[in-house]
Amino acid sequence: xxxxxxxxxxxxxxxxxxxxVLCFGDKIVAVGEQLDAPASATVIDAGGQYVMPGGIDTxxxxxxxxxxxxxxxxxxxxxxxGLAGGTTTIMDFVIPNPRQSLLDAYHTWRGWAAKAxxxxxxxxxxxxxxxxxxxxxxxxxxxxGVNSFKHFMAYKNAIMADDETLVxxxxxxxxxxxxxxxxxxxxxxxxQLQQDLLRKGITGAAAxxxxxxxxxxxxxxxxxxxxxxxxxxxxxxxHVSCAESLEAITRARAxxxxxxxxxxxxxxxxDDSVYASEDQEFARAHVMSPPFRGKEHQGALWRGLQGGNLxxxxxxxxxxxxxxxxxxxxxxTKIPNGCGGVEERMAVVWDAGVNTGRxxxxxxxxxxxxxxxxxxxxxxxxxxxxxxxxxxxVVWDPEGTRTISxxxxxxxxxxxxxxxxTVKGINTHTLAAGKLVYVVGDLRAARGAGRHIDRPAFSxxxx
Ligand code: URQ
Ligand code: ZN
Ligand code: ZN
Numbered sequence: 203x204x205x206x207x208x209x210x211x212x213x214x215x216x217x218x219x220x221x222x223v224l225c226f227g228d229k230i231v232a233v234g235e236q237l238d239a240p241a242s243a244t245v246i247d248a249g250g251q252y253v254m255p256g257g258i259d260t261x262x263x264x265x266x267x268x269x270x271x272x273x274x275x276x277x278x279x280x281x282x283x284g285l286a287g288g289t290t291t292i293m294d295f296v297i298p299n300p301r302q303s304l305l306d307a308y309h310t311w312r313g314w315a316a317k318a319x320x321x322x323x324x325x326x327x328x329x330x331x332x333x334x335x336x337x338x339x340x341x342x343x344x345x346x347g348v349n350s351f352k353h354f355m356a357y358k359n360a361i362m363a364d365d366e367t368l369v370x371x372x373x374x375x376x377x378x379x380x381x382x383x384x385x386x387x388x389x390x391x392x393x394q395l396q397q398d399l400l401r402k403g404i405t406g407a408a409a410x411x412x413x414x415x416x417x418x419x420x421x422x423x424x425x426x427x428x429x430x431x432x433x434x435x436x437x438x439x440x441h442v443s444c445a446e447s448l449e450a451i452t453r454a455r456a457x458x459x460x461x462x463x464x465x466x467x468x469x470x471x472x473d474d475s476v477y478a479s480e481d482q483e484f485a486r487a488h489v490m491s492p493p494f495r496g497k498e499h500q501g502a503l504w505r506g507l508q509g510g511n512l513x514x515x516x517x518x519x520x521x522x523x524x525x526x527x528x529x530x531x532x533x534x535t536k537i538p539n540g541c542g543g544v545e546e547r548m549a550v551v552w553d554a555g556v557n558t559g560r561x562x563x564x565x566x567x568x569x570x571x572x573x574x575x576x577x578x579x580x581x582x583x584x585x586x587x588x589x590x591x592x593x594x595x596v597v598w599d600p601e602g603t604r605t606i607s608x609x610x611x612x613x614x615x616x617x618x619x620x621x622x623x624t625v626k627g628i629n630t631h632t633l634a635a636g637k638l639v640y641v642v643g644d645l646r647a648a649r650g651a652g653r654h655i656d657r658p659a660f661s662x663x664x665x
Contacts, residue, residue: 210248256290256594318652347656517543521615
């Protein structure tokens with residue numbers, strides 16, 4: 203398949219410039235003005251539009267078994283929804299149960315992901331520790347293209363990693379040239395606060411944020427950063443939701459420590475007033491962890507992205523339908539945690555970031571694609587419009603508008619946390635591995651067309 207994208211402005215993280223882009227097969231083969239193309243080539247007129255690297259969502263959970271149920275989006279519907287919104291690669295999670303072999307879990311998730319419509323890669327969670335975990339981490343790095351290991355510091359009595367596991371795993375990641383990532387919330391504090399609230403008879407969704415105040419997140423962020431500092435390993439903090447966690451990252455980076463932070467599109471534009479809704483179904487639909495915060499935290503997160511102390515934007519796409527969320531109608535601790543966003547991330551970050559002047563188009567590319575590719579060692583295969591890169595390309599109309607709604611979304615779950623938001627700046631075309639998979643409103647996602655992306659270790663002193 204040959205495609206020529208004519209007349210657009212290519213936007214990479216470092217610069218924007220007028221150029222055509224020629225794709226052959228799954229690769230970009232030429233970038234330049236007035237390119238020749240074979241008569242058989244598919245022509246995309248990008249006049250007046252931007253031509254940007256396909257989005258990379260560093261944090262999704264498709265088909266996740268969690269809190270007694272399974273997320274509504276599987277690897278096909280979830281990646282297809284991502285393609286519709288300009289995200290061409292997702293970074294999902296293998297989450298072994300405690301005492302479960304990491305390799306067994308990895309192979310299970312690989313089986314589930316075979317149906318994906320877009321490219322995918324996995325962070326592997328370390329939810330327990332034993333010599334066998336030490337060994338399997340090595341196998342995953344050496345033989346399966348894993349270079350990042352996730353640690354849930356929340357979710358006590360489930361998948362929470364205690365300090366012993368954190369220290370062993372961070373140390374092993376360093377040996378292997380892999381990066382540890384963390385869900386930073388103090389799971390013991392959350393658990394105790396949950397019990398306090400339930401004892402007081404406070405059981406509705408409004409209790410959720412009360413059990414997870416910003417300090418609960420910041421303590422864990424500080425602890426993960428301190429462990430990483432002592433052990434000399436980098437650390438990546440997922441879904442940084444509050445100013446206090448960002449301050450911990452900013453302090454560490456000012457000391458020269460290699461700490462990265464991720465912001466969710468939801469946390470950037472949605473505040474905690476959603477939990478005060480009389481409509482309990484609406485409030486439950488917004489239960490995710492860390493919770494949506496007060497408005498003052500959103501400004502901090504945007505400054506984090508602008509100032510280079512937050513590096514990626516993601517979604518933590520983890521959708522549950524109303525009936526699934528209703529499992530917690532009498533006990534908020536039983537509401538499956540998670541919200542959607544994989545389809546809306548790029549347009550929401552553009553509308554709230556670029557249209558407001560917070561981000562330039564180049565900075566938008568950096569935080570929606572390039573930084574993710576570089577931090578997790580997929581660059582320059584991903585994250586740039588350049589010869590030799592994968593032909594994962596978004597043609598972006600800065601004047602195009604659409605109103606986000608669950609009624610028109612492709613993702614499952616029947617709810618949209620961005621419901622009713624009109625965004626200006628939308629993708630008119632998405633190419634994934636050189637195939638035209640989305641043309642305004644027309645999604646052409648193919649089951650199984652997605653590929654697993656191996657991510658080499660950065661360096662290994664000894665694996
Ligand atoms: O904690 C996570 O990242 C997963 C389990 C999704 N749920 C959530 O509330 N963020
Ligand atoms: Zn998390
Ligand atoms: Zn998550």
